[in-house]
Amino acid sequence: MNYDEAKNKFISTWGALGTLWGINKAMAQIHALLIISPEPLSMEDIMEELQISRGNTSMNLRQLMDWGIVFKENKMGERKEYFTSEKDVQELARQIAKERSRRELQPTIKILNDVSNIKEDGTAKTKELIKQTKALHEMADTLDIMMNKVVGQDQNWITKALVKLIK
Amino acid sequence: MNYDEAKNKFISTWGALGTLWGINKAMAQIHALLIISPEPLSMEDIMEELQISRGNTSMNLRQLMDWGIVFKENKMGERKEYFTSEKDVQELARQIAKERSRRELQPTIKILNDVSNIKEDGTAKTKELIKQTKALHEMADTLDIMMNKVVGQDQNWITKALVKLIK
DNA sequence: CCGAACTTTCAATAAAAAATGAAAGTTAAA
DNA sequence: TTTAACTTTCATTTTTTATTGAAAGTTCGG
Numbered sequence: 001m002n003y004d005e006a007k008n009k010f011i012s013t014w015g016a017l018g019t020l021w022g023i024n025k026a027m028a029q030i031h032a033l034l035i036i037s038p039e040p041l042s043m044e045d046i047m048e049e050l051q052i053s054r055g056n057t058s059m060n061l062r063q064l065m066d067w068g069i070v071f072k073e074n075k076m077g078e079r080k081e082y083f084t085s086e087k088d089v090q091e092l093a094r095q096i097a098k099e100r101s102r103r104e105l106q107p108t109i110k111i112l113n114d115v116s117n118i119k120e121d122g123t124a125k126t127k128e129l130i131k132q133t134k135a136l137h138e139m140a141d142t143l144d145i146m147m148n149k150v151v152g153q154d155q156n157w158i159t160k161a162l163v164k165l166i167k
Numbered sequence: 168m169n170y171d172e173a174k175n176k177f178i179s180t181w182g183a184l185g186t187l188w189g190i191n192k193a194m195a196q197i198h199a200l201l202i203i204s205p206e207p208l209s210m211e212d213i214m215e216e217l218q219i220s221r222g223n224t225s226m227n228l229r230q231l232m233d234w235g236i237v238f239k240e241n242k243m244g245e246r247k248e249y250f251t252s253e254k255d256v257q258e259l260a261r262q263i264a265k266e267r268s269r270r271e272l273q274p275t276i277k278i279l280n281d282v283s284n285i286k287e288d289g290t291a292k293t294k295e296l297i298k299q300t301k302a303l304h305e306m307a308d309t310l311d312i313m314m315n316k317v318v319g320q321d322q323n324w325i326t327k328a329l330v331k332l333i334k
Numbered sequence: 335c336c337g338a339a340c341t342t343t344c345a346a347t348a349a350a351a352a353a354t355g356a357a358a359g360t361t362a363a364a
Numbered sequence: 365t366t367t368a369a370c371t372t373t374c375a376t377t378t379t380t381t382a383t384t385g386a387a388a389g390t391t392c393g394g
Contacts, residue, residue: 003293006285010300013278020271022189024352036299038291043371053354058372079362079369089302104187111180118173126170128205133177135256191382210341220384225342246339246392335394342389352379359372364365 010036011050026052027060031070031085035092040073040082068095097147105144112137177203178217193219194227198237198252202259207240207249235262264314272311279304 001009011032018028029050034041041049047057061083064070069092073082086092116133120126168176178199185195196217201208208216214224228250231237236259240249253259283300287293 001281001285003285003288003290003296006282006300007296009278010282010296013275013282017271017275020189022187026352036292036296038295054371055355055373056353059353062372081371087299089299089306093306104184108180108184111176114168115173115177115180118168118170121170123170124205125174125203129170129174129177129203132203132254132256133173139256139260193382221341222343222385223383226383229342248341338391338393340389340391343387344385345387346384348381348383350379350381352377354377355374357373357375359370361370362368364367 007036024060026050026056027063030057030060031064034064034070034083034085035087037084040075040084042080042082044080046083067099101144101147105140105147109137109140109144112140174203191227193217193223194230197224197227198231201231201237201250201252202254204251207242207251209247209249211247213250234266268311268314272307272314276304276307276311279307 011029014032015025015029018031019025030046033046033049043054043057043061046052046061047054050057061070064085065072069086071084071086073084075082086095112133116130116137118126118130120130178196181199182192182196185198186192197213200213200216210221210224210228213219213228214221217224228237231252232239236253238251238253240251242249253262279300283297283304285293285297287297
């Protein structure tokens with residue numbers, strides 16, 4: 001496998017994985033491209049490399065910036081904007097975990113809490129609803145803590161220690 | 168909030184969350200319905216409750232069974248099939264983690280490994296590709312181990328201890 | 335076997351999501 | 365200012381994904 005084959009394989013794999021996890025392909029591929037690019041890339045560069053339109057590129061770059069994993073850069077004397085990815089994989093994971101927690105997990109936890117606090121009326125179905133939403137609430141809480149605290153702890157020593165321990 | 172409101176809120180929240188994580192809405196909602204149902208439900212029950220077609224119900228039930236989190240049950244003397252969800256939330260998490268690892272993470276790890284082993288040719292772009300895919304490989308490995316071993320360890324004592332430790 | 339009760343499949347359709355590209359918007363140098 | 369270089373927006377189109385429902389398949393009691 002030569003460089004170009006490897007690059008394309010990486011980009012398309014990343015795109016496919018993203019899709020499975022609810023991230024659109026273009027967004028995942030732009031990110032893949034930036035993370036392996038030693039130099040910041042312009043919008044033109046990205047459009048050409050991935051064969052996608054200007055609008056698509058612009059919107060997905062914005063989303064990646066909203067996620068806090070891609071940044072604008074300016075080259076001196078140039079009007080054009082350039083983009084880079086967060087290059088530290090630990091930090092990348094930390095940021096993604098943080099955002100998914102904030103956007104998805106925390107709102108869900110709130111609702112699970114509301115639902116699990118309805119008035120017990122003695123029926124089996126109400127009992128089951130309360131019991132299961134309580135259990136899910138607890139699980140989501142644990143997950144939330146792990147995502148926010150464990151991933152990307154400084155140098156990620158906890159994870160490393162843990163993995164060693166249980167491997 | 169009364170029982171029906173709470174139930175509907177739970178089901179629609181679960182469906183929406185599923186969608187964000189690449190799971191189709193019907194599948195997530197069927198699962199939500201089953202996990203709070205004290206009794207096994209028939210296909211008719213599910214179709215009616217969620218207002219979805221027979222085919223849709225059938226296909227998504229199959230997928231849930233493939234994931235190992237929904238089971239067929241027979242009531243004695245009845246021809247019809249009934250369905251239940253895994254009710255233990257720990258076990259549910261364990262099973263989902265195991266499947267996502269098997270289906271998505273492990274294939275990705277393999278590809279990251281292939282890509283990161285291309286021949287170093289001294290160029291900056293090749294260096295960066297190798298460096299970053301190696302880092303992602305390592306991260307994915309860690310994640311894979313955590314998903315397979317930590318989540319759902321018996322009684323999940325490691326998670327509990329860990330959460331206590333870092334909370 | 336037969337037929338009724340039930341489930342699965344799959345071509346067709348509908349719905350949702352992503353992508354396009356041209357017009358509108360922005361910015362900064364002259 | 366003006367204008368050229370560049371970016372963003374968004375109505376429209378395309379693509380992808382999910383859903384339907386009827387026909388085909390299966391299973392079991394008699």
